[in-house]
Amino acid sequence: MIVLDGVGMTYRADSGPVEALRDITFRVEGGELVAVVGPSGCGKSTLLRIIAGLRPATAGRISVDGRVVSGPIPFVGMVFQAPVLLRWRRIIENVLLAAELAGLKRAEYRARADALLRLVGLADFGEKLPRELSGGMQQRAALCRALLLDPPLLLMDEPFGALDAMTRDELNLELLRVWGEGNRQRKTIVFVTHSIPEAVFLADRVVVMTPRPGRVASVVPVPLPRPRTIATRASADFGALTLQIHDALARTVA
Ligand SMILES: Nc1ncnc2c1ncn2[C@@H]1O[C@H](COP(=O)(O)OP(=O)(O)O)[C@@H](O)[C@H]1O
Numbered sequence: 001m002i003v004l005d006g007v008g009m010t011y012r013a014d015s016g017p018v019e020a021l022r023d024i025t026f027r028v029e030g031g032e033l034v035a036v037v038g039p040s041g042c043g044k045s046t047l048l049r050i051i052a053g054l055r056p057a058t059a060g061r062i063s064v065d066g067r068v069v070s071g072p073i074p075f076v077g078m079v080f081q082a083p084v085l086l087r088w089r090r091i092i093e094n095v096l097l098a099a100e101l102a103g104l105k106r107a108e109y110r111a112r113a114d115a116l117l118r119l120v121g122l123a124d125f126g127e128k129l130p131r132e133l134s135g136g137m138q139q140r141a142a143l144c145r146a147l148l149l150d151p152p153l154l155l156m157d158e159p160f161g162a163l164d165a166m167t168r169d170e171l172n173l174e175l176l177r178v179w180g181e182g183n184r185q186r187k188t189i190v191f192v193t194h195s196i197p198e199a200v201f202l203a204d205r206v207v208v209m210t211p212r213p214g215r216v217a218s219v220v221p222v223p224l225p226r227p228r229t230i231a232t233r234a235s236a237d238f239g240a241l242t243l244q245i246h247d248a249l250a251r252t253v254a
Pocket residue numbers: 011012013018019020038039040041042043044045046047212
């Protein structure tokens with residue numbers, strides 16, 4: 001689904017060039033959930049923007065679904081750390097924005113928007129304004145918007161990083177449910193986080209990055225059974241994987 005081959009990115013800043021990424025090579029299979037962890041500033045957001053085609057890489061090649069990325073890719077849902085909802089628009093209108101921006105008829109997506117809001121427990125909040133919702137609820141709404149057009153690919157940049165631990169755990173479970181744990185029509189998800197337990201809980205594989213310039217330090221498979229539950233976090237295997245990734249990260253700065 002996603003192939004990164006020797007990808008590098010150097011920003012031209014006023015203070016001089018900033019090498020954010022160097023020689024990134026890995027692939028993400030269709031239907032796979034890959035988490036990316038790395039220290040702050042190692043280029044994780046840059047990497048997502050490059051995959052989405054929002055920024056050209058300065059080295060290497062990226063292809064998504066067999067097509068070389070040379071501009072914004074279609075059929076991708078993006079979720080950022082801040083929910084980025086339009087504050088003067090009701091929640092349902094914020095979700096429908098995805099259809100509007102794609103030049104599609106809003107009315108045709110109304111039923112799906114309602115169904116998504118129900119799925120994430122916001123059935124009664126469609127007519128509210130963002131400020132009437134908690135941070136976690138706003139992020140759920142942002143997730144609905146990303147899912148409205150049913151994109152096969154989701155790019156998520158620390159989407160739950162600003163939430164309290166309990167809400168984050170809840171949304172992790174919700175995300176796995178939306179992703180379709182156990183069904184065959186799964187979306188492909190690249191999930192950036194700086195939380196190792198979150199990465200292990202969600203992912204099929206975890207890509208560990210080095211400090212800037214970000215390189216791939218290691219790729220750790222997560223063979224934990226699915227569907228994952230709260231009990232998954234209490235398992236010895238979960239602990240061992242968390243420790244393994246922690247060590248891999250520590251080695252990158254040593
Ligand atoms: N538009 C930009 N211009 C110049 N430097 C940038 C720009 N965006 C990010 N950077 C730099 O690139 C590096 C990686 O940034 P980023 O991708 O945001 O890292 P992360 O998401 O892992 O925290 C940082 O050193 C950051 O300061």
